[in-house]
Amino acid sequence: MWNTERLVDDGQICLQLRPLTYMRKLRELWVGLQTIEAKWMPYRKDIPADTYILGSVLPSPSLLNSLLQLPEETALYWNKQWIAYRAAAPSTNHTNIHYLQDQPAYIQYPEDLLAANHQALHADIEPNNVDPARYTAHGTTIIHPHNCYIDPSAQLNGTILDASHGPIHIGANVNLQIGTCIQGPAAILEGSVTNLGTKIRPLTTIGPGCKVGGEISASLFFPYSNKAHEGFIGNSIIGSFCNLGALTTCSNVRNDLKNVLIYDYHTNELRDTKSGSFGILMGDFVSTGIHTKFNTGTVVGNHCNISGSQFLPKFVPSLTWGEYPQVKPYRKDRAAENAAAWIRAKKQEIPENLPSIIEQIWKEEANARN
Template sequence: MWKTSQLLDDVQISIQMRPLTYTRKLSELWVGLSTIEAKWKSFENTLSSDTYILGSVLPGEDLIQQILQLPSDSALYWESQWIAFRASSPQSEHKQLIYLKDRPAFIQFPEDLLENNSQALVNEIKPNIFDLNNFAERGNTCINSKNCYIDPSSSITGSILDASQGPIYIGKNVTLQIGTYIQGPAAILQDSMTNLGAKIRPFTTIGLGCKVGGEISASIFFPYSNKSHEGFIGNSVIGSFCNLGALTTCSNVRNDLKSVHLYNYATNNQRDTGRKSFGILLGDYVTTGIHTKFNTGTVVGNHCNISGTQFLPKFIPSLTWGEYPNFTPYRTDRAAENATAWIHAKKQEIPENLHSSIEQIWKEEANARN
């Protein structure tokens, strides 16, 4: 039987997806309502046991059919990128290469997460029937309720949900505090909470166990991160166990309306995304002080504790500490201590490799710090 463990990393894409992939496989990236791996679970009884698939590929009906039709010892490609192959082992040679005519949905660069998230929210949210009378009695308003999924365990008070332009998903044990505004398509996943007056704009996924406030637009928050207070985050990807201080804000569009450039870990240089909008990419375990300001297209590595009332640099290496411009290296023992504190605060288990992972990230980014 095919297993999701046969979703494989690609070395080049994994480097391009840093800092997120320092601590997770490609298949553990979040898109829409779940990780990529979770989306492939339903195909474990469909695919042949000798099939291997790129971990950043999202399943689709056409792609599944192409994979099912793959002959033994052959590989499926999109241009120069392998997508899937059938072989006796991951290291086997491929006798035949088959090229796709249409680009499949897969993550190659960080901005691809946002593009695919927009479509995934529309495709994955399946509305349910909920008690509208009870919903209204708690001071809530729902526009186009037939386009919403609201888990019965959620607690929603004095909020407005507008699903007229896209579906809205409110997961298990979610709490929406008074004055929360949500425009679909959007999802608030299990055990998350919005603060008073939170504004969640379209194409946003708030991951498991997050607490958010202020204004968030077209962004993905990976699990267990906080942005509890006022401030704007738009067209951004926020890693896990991050905490954004009050009034932390990013720009998501250049003043000259030119396309946004992002730091690329594969080249140690800026790369043109071709997108007009991109705010910030934060790795895991990033904390910011109050009034921190990020410019358009800023990348911040893992394990950073940073602040600054002027715009921060557009690339901040992992393990950076302090108030800009007086950044210093973050001691690895202090970084581990801080990460452990946030993991405990979110009632999660500490990874066994936490300390070794921090040491490895320190070594990997030696050139970036110089």
């Protein structure tokens, strides 16, 4: 039987998706209601056991058909990018190549992740015949309940769900507090909490174990992060174990309406996203102070503790500490202590290799901090 551990990384794509890929493999990226790895799980019995697949590729009927017909010792490519291959061991040297006729869905850049999340919200959410009367007694209004999935364990008090323009998923043990408004397509995943008056706008996924408030639009929150207070986050990707202070806000559209440029870890230069909307790309274990302001297309690395009364720079290297412009390198031991504290607070298991990962990040971004 094929194993999802054969969803493997590609070095260049991992760099292009930094800082998200410091702490996780490509297959562990979240899209829609689950990780890429989870999306491949239903097909384990069908795919040949010796098949290696690019970890950022999403399954589709067309791609699955191509995988089932792929001969041994042969690779599938889309243009110059390998998508899958059959071999006895992992390899980057492919001599026998077949080219796909249909473009596969795969993540190369952060903006691809947002686009894929938008599509997945429509594809992943399966309504479960919600009875509105069950929630009316608690002051909740559901518009187009036939387009909603609400887990029986979820708590909805004085909330409004508007699924008239897209489906809404409310996961197990979610707590939507009074005044929460959600416009679909959107998903609030297991164990997450919304604060009073939270506004979740379309095309948003709030991952498991998050606590959110204020206004969030067209964004993807990885598990166990907090944005508990007022402030706007739009067209953004927020990593795990982040904590955004009150009134932390980002711009997601340029005043001149031109395409947004973001820092690319692969080229160490700004790259055109070909999109007019992009807010923040934030790694894991980032904390911001109150009133922190991010400009359009800001990239923040891992293990940062930052604030500023002015707009922060468009690129904040990993392990940065302090209030801009007076910042300094975050001590590695303090960064590890802070990360462990947030992991414990979210009742998760601290990775044994956490200090070594921080050491790796420290070395890789040493020049960027100078």
